[in-house]
Amino acid sequence: xxxxxxxxxxxxxSFRDLLPIVFVIAFFQFIVLQEPLPNIFSILLGLFFVVxxxxxxxxxxxxxxxxxxxxxxxxxxxKGSLFWLILFAxxxxxxxxxxxxxxxxxxxxxxxxxxxGGVIPQTxxxxxxxxxxxxxxxxxxxxxxxxxxxxRILKGxxxxxxxxxxxxxxxxxxxxxxxxxxxxxxxxxxxxxxTITVPLVTALxxxxxxxxKGRNPMVDGFGLIAFASLLPMIFVMLYGMVLx
Amino acid sequence: MISLSQFINTFTDTxxxxxxxxxxxxxxxxAVLRKPVANLHQVILGFFYVxxxxxxxxxxxxxxxxxxxxxxxxxxxxxxxxxxxxxxITETLSWIDYYWVYLFAxxxxxxxxxxxxxxxxxxxxxxxxxxxxxxxxxxxxxxxxxxxxGISLGSYRIVVGDPIHxxxxxxxxxxxxxxxxAPxxxxxxxxxxxxxxxxTVTVPLVTALxxxxxxxxxxRNPVIDGFGLVAFASLFPIISVMAYAxxxxxxxxxxxxxxxxxxx
Numbered sequence: 001x002x003x004x005x006x007x008x009x010x011x012x013x014s015f016r017d018l019l020p021i022v023f024v025i026a027f028f029q030f031i032v033l034q035e036p037l038p039n040i041f042s043i044l045l046g047l048f049f050v051v052x053x054x055x056x057x058x059x060x061x062x063x064x065x066x067x068x069x070x071x072x073x074x075x076x077x078x079k080g081s082l083f084w085l086i087l088f089a090x091x092x093x094x095x096x097x098x099x100x101x102x103x104x105x106x107x108x109x110x111x112x113x114x115x116x117g118g119v120i121p122q123t124x125x126x127x128x129x130x131x132x133x134x135x136x137x138x139x140x141x142x143x144x145x146x147x148x149x150x151x152r153i154l155k156g157x158x159x160x161x162x163x164x165x166x167x168x169x170x171x172x173x174x175x176x177x178x179x180x181x182x183x184x185x186x187x188x189x190x191x192x193x194x195t196i197t198v199p200l201v202t203a204l205x206x207x208x209x210x211x212x213k214g215r216n217p218m219v220d221g222f223g224l225i226a227f228a229s230l231l232p233m234i235f236v237m238l239y240g241m242v243l244x
Numbered sequence: 245m246i247s248l249s250q251f252i253n254t255f256t257d258t259x260x261x262x263x264x265x266x267x268x269x270x271x272x273x274x275a276v277l278r279k280p281v282a283n284l285h286q287v288i289l290g291f292f293y294v295x296x297x298x299x300x301x302x303x304x305x306x307x308x309x310x311x312x313x314x315x316x317x318x319x320x321x322x323x324x325x326x327x328x329x330x331x332x333i334t335e336t337l338s339w340i341d342y343y344w345v346y347l348f349a350x351x352x353x354x355x356x357x358x359x360x361x362x363x364x365x366x367x368x369x370x371x372x373x374x375x376x377x378x379x380x381x382x383x384x385x386x387x388x389x390x391x392x393x394g395i396s397l398g399s400y401r402i403v404v405g406d407p408i409h410x411x412x413x414x415x416x417x418x419x420x421x422x423x424x425x426a427p428x429x430x431x432x433x434x435x436x437x438x439x440x441x442x443x444t445v446t447v448p449l450v451t452a453l454x455x456x457x458x459x460x461x462x463x464r465n466p467v468i469d470g471f472g473l474v475a476f477a478s479l480f481p482i483i484s485v486m487a488y489a490x491x492x493x494x495x496x497x498x499x500x501x502x503x504x505x506x507x508x
Contacts, residue, residue, distance in 0.1 A: 020355030046308025053301030064290020095264035183471030190474040193439045198362035226435035
């Protein structure tokens with residue numbers, strides 16, 4: 001009985017999270033566009049699924065993703081082997097990004113732009129090669145970003161200097177990169193960090209920062225995702241420059 | 245009618261996404277750390293819940309939100325709709341005629357960010373780590389406002405056709421200035437909040453809006469101008485989260501200085 005009440009409460013919370021979307025859609029559909037809803041049954045069913053899904057996701061987060069991320073960070077810190085920790089950080093970043101569907105979509109789109117812009121010949125083979133190269137580039141950059149972020153936590157480097165340095169890199173590269181790649185490069189920073197990667201990487205950072213002496217989880221634990229969204233921008237622009 | 249097969253498809257897609265992550269985690273746990281996972285049952289059940297939850301979530305979005313939102317983005321940017329507010333149809337549209345688009349961009353940016361699962365995750369963690377000083381909902385609203393402003397500004401940019409890098413660089417300058425003045429504790433979290441905003445819910449709708457705008461506004465090329473909204477949505481939350489911390493700090497210091505005055 002207790003579990004049912006807890007589930008019901010959690011679902012109510014998820015429903016509250018969803019209310020703004022319902023309002024926005026209803027307002028624009030009925031008042032601005034003045035059209036009826038196309039299929040009310042499937043919309044209601046869909047909303048029910050979204051609420052249920054969000055509830056399960058948050059349950060699973062607290063039961064699985066957060067604890068494993070933090071306990072692994074602590075085990076690595078206790079083991080004291082820098083090599084394995086860095087390898088783990090790199091693999092986590094690389095593997096979660098290479099499989100990311102949003103990245104695949106953006107890479108294919110980018111190949112189309114490049115083919116239309118005359119950077120590569122307009123053949124399927126060439127476009128596939130370009131898209132795959134882009135995906136590997138982004139995945140590599142996310143892997144390196146997590147490594148960089150982990151090293152920062154270990155050494156306690158100040159994050160703002162590194163991020164501002166990265167911004168300067170982005171600005172400088174924007175001058176030299178071909179114009180067609182810039183929009184895609186800027187977007188690639190946002191699409192790399194998926195819904196499963198974010199909680200894991202956050203838990204990893206906080207776990208590390210709280211098990212190393214002299215680190216503050218609030219100041220040092222966050223920031224891994226910031227690197228994972230900055231480095232892909234730089235790498236994608238470099239990729240565009242190398243290929244043009 | 246949606247069928248079981250649709251659910252199974254989404255479910256297998258999510259499983260395929262999770263396999264590399266799970267392999268690395270359990271591979272390192274067994275081969276390198278050589279320690280049994282504490283509460284293994286619970287962790288596996290947690291992973292299962294995450295996969296199940298994400299599949300249901302995506303399927304629900306596919307059913308309820310994406311088709312409607314995408315049609316809406318198209319309809320709001322269509323010339324027929326924009327001209328329906330004009331008396332003189334020979335007039336050319338200026339950027340101001342797209343006001344419903346900006347409002348839609350703002351509203352959809354805000355509301356989808358509030359429901360973004362990865363932002364909820366980061367907000368829960370930030371709340372735990374800060375010992376409750378950072379409220380889960382406060383952070384989420386700050387981020388959502390940033391996304392909302394970012395996407396409406398990004399839509400404006402597509403309408404007028406300015407080069408994207410001026411806006412992004414301008415945003416960087418603001419971030420750098422704020423970094424100097426914002427409370428030190430919030431800075432890393434603010435940087436992170438740029439990356440977490442744009443995933444499952446926001447990206448598809450925002451991309452539809454960008455492509456819709458870029459293909460309807462005369463003189464824009466969808467393959468070039470359609471991109472960039474995601475970049476706006478990941479830059480502006482950094483600014484808004486730092487602003488949130490600055491405002492909170494300012495209010496607190498004002499309250500405490502008042503208290504001191506009263507004490508005197």
